[in-house]
Amino acid sequence: MPSINPEQSARELMSSPVRTVRPETTIEEAQKILLRYGHSGLPIVDEGRLVGIVSRRDLDIAAYHGLKDTPVKRIMAAQVRTIEPSTPLSEIQGVMGTYDIGRLPVIDQGQLVGIVTRTDVLRKLQPVPETLRLERFAAPFQKIFAIASQAAEDRGWHLYLVGGAVRDLLLADPTAEVGLSDIDFVVDGFHQSAEVGAGVELAKCLQKIYPQARLEIHGKFQTAALLWHNDPELGSLWIDIATARTEFYLYPAANPEVEASSIRQDLYRRDFTVNALALRLTNPRAHELLDYFGGIADLRSHQIRVLHPNSFIEDPTRIYRAVRFAVRLGFEIEPQTEASIRHAIASGLYNRRDRPVPALQSRLRSELKYILQARYWKPAIQKLADLDALVCIHPSLKLDRELWRQLKWADRFQRFDLAIPHWQLLLEVLIAKLDDRATVAKTLQLPHDAIERLTKLPAIEAALQPSEKPSEMVQLLKPFDSETLALIAARGARSIRRSIYQYFNVWSQIKPPIDGSDLKTLGYKPGKQFKQILEELLVLTLDGKICDRTEAEQYLAEHYPLN
Incomplete structure (x- = not known):
């Protein structure tokens, strides 16, 4: 392992912005803040000035003795040792070791600008592997990285490439050029703090250079996205840019509440260790890899490991993501992670629908889409069924032999020209298994036509x-759209499935040997009789009683003779 670099300074190690409380904050309120953000202590600030610090242990002891309503100023440590942004790591080490201090506030011109913890000091940032170089990305992406990182440096920020791009670069052939379809950037403070809108500011800067990209701004936290479609150099590309943030779930499957935080907290909010990797793009120490949770080791051992055990309780879509990544990458779900999945499912929390559950609505539909449109959807669905994770769709949904047969039949119908994507047909087959299929379709926010189709399905x-x-089969099938028929065929008995298959492939293409123009040529006058004649000819042709024009003309002569 590499030794700690003594040239590193507090500015490079500190977390910012700092979560603080006022002296009048009660011990109970301070405990809730520590629970929400996962911190082990809190600086206490009065009118912009640092006046003390309190640890989780001190708060817990005070609460145990019945002092929950007492203000934190009564138990805080008022003599606080601090450091400056330029304080070298070797000096920080010495202060922490000499005085047994777990955290050191960073003060710049009288203002609290960051905090360095014992974990920051102990954590040795790994040297960049030889294969993890930006030069391995295709040239157009290198250009974007250079422009974005320079813009961030000019504003006093750090910029990180995070998540899937870093993971895929580590997994790729070291000799191959790496392309991208989506990029995640995270902005963090350095010389200047990165406010909520920093991602938007950086995105607008990039759009000036790439005016062909479409800019979208999302939510109150102001995350930004730049989108290219079939660009000559970049292809179809999606870039997300956001300020480093932390999140908190008020209850299971809720939408998270999001606040500005540090890159470390931003990575901690992610789903799995292999997705919690970040590559610093800005100086100093550009190209340095941040791996706080053992992501590289898990990549090497080919396993998907969750960051914290309550992750699946907070967001059940992570169960589907765990399966998706495991199957897609050829990895195994780490045993303790699988145990956490099974515990979350067995808890019954996902069965509660007495309050909004966004994670089980559009977010779950998105994960199902990712899985069902992939070539590996079959092993993924089987793994979800093995975990009993289909209960996230509905408490009674199980993958029995009959449903598995229906899904495989639906898969064969992707060759036909349907108006819905293949993944949606598979999802409708899953939902159609349920008695309250329409309710589930509405919960997953499927299109109106899908909800209507599933509602009418039993009667049809x-x-x-x-x-x-x-x-007769053509007359029965003709009123229904192809999507309804594909759904019925996947679910139906062999006889109805064979008829629908024939309808798609043969019967719907059959036309009588004589059409309206031919009737005019033969001397028939247009009118109501035209329709009747053509319908009779089609029926006879379908049933094999008329095979060519000669037989059709003979039929006309016998049944509709000209005067």
Whole structure:
């Protein structure tokens, strides 16, 4: 392992912005803040001035003795040792070791600008592996990295490439050029603090250089996205840019509450260790890899490991993401992570629908889309079923042999020209298994036509009785759109499935040997009789009683003779 670099300074190690409380904050309120943000202590600030610091242990002891309503100023340590942004790491080490201090506030011109913890000192930032170089990305992406990092440096910020791009670079062939379809940037403070809108500011800077990109700004936290579609150099590319942030779930499956934080907290809020990797793009120490949670080791051991055990309780879509990444990358779900998944499912928390559950609505639909549109959807669905994770869709949904057969039949219908994407047909087959299928479709926020199709499905299936005559089956099937028929075929018995398959492939293409123009040529006058004649000819053609024009003309001569 590399030794700690003594040239590193507090500015490079500190977390910013700092979560603080006022002297009048109660011990109980301070405990809630520590729970929410996962900190082990809190600086206490009065009118912009640091006046003390309090640890989790001190708060817990005070609360144990019945002092929850007491203000923190009564138990805080008022003599606080501090450091400056330029304080070298070797000096920080010495202060912490000499005085047994777990955290040191960073003061710049009288203002609290950051905090360095014992963990920051102990954590040895790994040297960049030889394969992790920006030069391995295609030239157009290198250009974007250079422009974005320079813009961040000019504003006194750090910029990080995070998540999937870093993971995929580490997994890629070291000799191959790496392309990207999506990029995640995180902005963090350095010389200047990065406010909530920093991501938007950086995105607007990039758009001036790439005016062909579409800019989108999302939510009250002001995350920004730049989108290219079929660009000659970049192809179809999505870049997300956001200020480093932390999140807190008020209850299971809620949307998280998000606040500005540090890069470390931003990585901690992510799902799995292999996705919690960051590559610093700005100086000093550009190209330095941040791996706080053992992501590189998990990549090497080919396993998906969650960052904290309550992750799946907070956000059940992470169960689907765990399966998706495991199957896609050929990894295993780490045993303790799988145990956490099973515990979260067995808790029954996902069965509660007495309050909004965004994670089980559009967010779950998005994860299902990612899985069902992928070539590996079959092993992914089987793994979800093994984990009993289909209960996230509905408490009674199980992958039995019949449903698995239906999904495989639906998969075959992707060759036909349907108006819905293949993944949606598979999802509708899953939902159709349920009695309250329409409710589930609404919960997942499927399109209106899908909800209507699933609502009417039982009545349509009951009305479709197989017939030996192709013409009768065509009359039965003709009123329904192809999507409804594909859904019925996937679920139906062999006879109805064979009829629908024939309808798609053969019957719908059949036309009588004589059309309206031919009737005019033969001397028939247009009118109501035209329609009747053509319908009769189609029926006879479908049923094989008329095979060519000669037979059609003979039929006309016998049944509709000209005067």
